[in-house]
Amino acid sequence: MSTPRSFPVFAVVFAVAWSVAYVICVEKNYALFTYHPALYEWGLGVQKAKDGPAMYWFGWMATSGLFAGAVALAACWLPESLTRRLWSGWSWAVPVAVMLLFCYLLRGYFLR
Amino acid sequence: MFTVLLIVHGLLAVALLGAITHQTVSVWSPARKPAGSFIGRFRSVPATSYANAIVVLYLATALLGAIVYTEYRVVVRVVLEQLDMWKTNGVFELKEHFAALGLGVLPAYWYYWRTPLLGEHARTRAVLTSILAFVVWWNFLVGHVLNNVRGFGS
Numbered sequence: 001m002s003t004p005r006s007f008p009v010f011a012v013v014f015a016v017a018w019s020v021a022y023v024i025c026v027e028k029n030y031a032l033f034t035y036h037p038a039l040y041e042w043g044l045g046v047q048k049a050k051d052g053p054a055m056y057w058f059g060w061m062a063t064s065g066l067f068a069g070a071v072a073l074a075a076c077w078l079p080e081s082l083t084r085r086l087w088s089g090w091s092w093a094v095p096v097a098v099m100l101l102f103c104y105l106l107r108g109y110f111l112r
Numbered sequence: 113m114f115t116v117l118l119i120v121h122g123l124l125a126v127a128l129l130g131a132i133t134h135q136t137v138s139v140w141s142p143a144r145k146p147a148g149s150f151i152g153r154f155r156s157v158p159a160t161s162y163a164n165a166i167v168v169l170y171l172a173t174a175l176l177g178a179i180v181y182t183e184y185r186v187v188v189r190v191v192l193e194q195l196d197m198w199k200t201n202g203v204f205e206l207k208e209h210f211a212a213l214g215l216g217v218l219p220a221y222w223y224y225w226r227t228p229l230l231g232e233h234a235r236t237r238a239v240l241t242s243i244l245a246f247v248v249w250w251n252f253l254v255g256h257v258l259n260n261v262r263g264f265g266s
Contacts, residue, residue, distance in 0.1 A: 014219050092239040
């Protein structure tokens with residue numbers, strides 16, 4: 001199966017944009033939608049917990065996916081002279097940094 | 113129904129764990145000659161042929177995990193909070209975030225495992241595989257421990 005010539009640009013930029021967008025969405029609670037598991041109800045945007053907890057994880061991923069998809073598609077339109085110099089290592093360096101950042105952000109769970 | 117989904121989720125995770133571990137070992141320590149020992153055969157698998165299966169298994173495992181997560185949020189997590197089991201909740205928080213970050217690297221992982229493999233991307237390929245291996249191992253072990261903490265079917 002052949003892939004478009006710009007696919008490596010899309011893949012690298014998507015990995016970077018997804019990771020950065022996801023940690024921002026979690027920290028700022030930018031959820032595209034909310035799920036209320038006790039009620040089996042979906043709601044648009046960030047909603048407060050109703051009868052039971054509210055889940056934002058799906059909404060964070062949806063927001064991150066839309067953002068990362070848009071940024072990665074936009075990067076595919078950049079001239080090849082610019083994208084040729086894109087380091088493939090960004091596709092792992094940024095996600096690893098964000099994983100370490102999550103360990104730091106969640107340290108409260110382990111220091112109680 | 114959630115019990116069935118949890119079991120299927122676990123079985124898919126086992127298959128994913130095996131595939132990604134084979135690939136990770138073979139990418140960091142490829143066999144240079146015909147393997148005779150168990151370890152040698154373990155690392156001499158054709159790593160390229162695992163990539164598509166790993167992407168499909170990761171997506172399927174994550175999808176089932178996301179469905180099961182809704183039940184976990186109501187039935188398990190609330191109890192863990194009431195019992196002040198903060199470390200247990202913390203490792204699960206990491207599990208959900210690592211799983212999400214793993215989804216984001218899948219396109220790059222898939223692309224850099226496409227044949228013919230380019231030598232200039234060997235390190236990127238190896239590290240992306242290792243990230244996924246770490247995420248899969250972490251999530252498998254945390255899921256297993258959490259299942260034991262709450263008790264199956266309780």
